[in-house]
Amino acid sequence: MTYDTVVFDNDGVLVGRTSFDVLRDATLRTFEKFDVTDPDSDHVDDMTVGATPSRVSEVCRTYDLDPERFWRALDSTSSRAQQMEAREGRKTPYDDVDTLADLDTSMGIVSSNQQETVDFLIDHFDVDHLFETAYGREATIESLDRRKPNSHYIDRALSDLDADSALFVGDNESDIRAAENAGIDSAFIRRPHRRDWDLNVWPTWDIESLDDLHRICSA
Secondary structure (H helix, E strand, O other), X not given: XXXXXXXXXXXXXXXXXXXXXXXXXXXXXXXXXXXXXXXXXXXXXXXXXOOOHHHHHHHHHHOOOOHHHHHHHHHHHHHHHHHHHHHOOOOOEOHHHHHXXXXXXXXXXXXXXXXXXXXXXXXXXXXXXXXOEXXXXXXXXXXXXXXXXXXXXXXXXXXXXXXXXXXXXXXXXXXXXXXXXXOOEEEEEOOHHHOOOOOXXXXXXXXXXXXXXXXXXXX
């Protein structure tokens, strides 16, 4: 199987992940902006990772907040925190990203992170020449339902790239399921945080490095 298109998850695949503590602090600061100085710890955690539209509404109802305004503020605060991590050198690209320059395929990015964050990282790390399209979430509550394993953004990227045979590279089970939902092959990359990870899904490929894509895409 040869591939003419490769689409990548971003965090944990192309760039290092942001620590939970940084994201949680951004959530706390967002609550403070709305004069909520002592939110329930579970509410903070739920808004930091894995939030759903219904959970956002439920938590905001507890503090008499407007869900749309709160979520837009949280997305913005979280994005700025991640941008600072990159500027300070704590969020950096993986060393093997450079090998993609020689990969003879069209390439794109699909992330469940904010579009603002994805755009910043591409520009900050000067890799825009590698990728023809890049999707993150819009700053809306509705976008939470479009995160992987929903194939919404992968479908849009594949359309942009006019893909005939595509591969999606990710580091989460939701990435593999999203590829399945999009009807394309997948590669699970064994970054250090996934080195000994036991999968409950079956990717088409299990790889150690982005350099492995040269072999796979020309197989």
